[in-house]
Amino acid sequence: MNKPITCIICPKGCQITVNAETSPWITEGNACARGAAYAIQETADPRRTLTATVAILGAAIPRCPVVTSAPIPKGELLSTMDKLNHLTIHAPVNAGDVLVENFAGEGIHLVATRTLENTHAA
């Protein structure tokens, strides 16, 4: 039995344990099936959506807010942040633009979450 996972799907915050020694895995402490699915996902392949900023040239501000198009493996968050820190984009960008295709692998793109005009255009 793993240590309890706090379910974040709803405010109730059930403490869920996953028995990974059975087949299929059994959960305890979840008040609903959504919590069981969350705890099993969190045990088997924990993922997080990365929200951050990236350097941008030509805009009124120096960094553009970005997000991954899907959650990435939790163990890859730091290396993905490192990739972001070596990236510079150029204005203009529109919220929703794919800035880098397949940025995190698995077809997960880097997406702008803010529109930034080119304020340096002649």
Ligand code: SF4
């Ligand atoms: S298990 Fe269900 S009821 Fe409990 S916190 Fe998760 S979503 Fe909410």
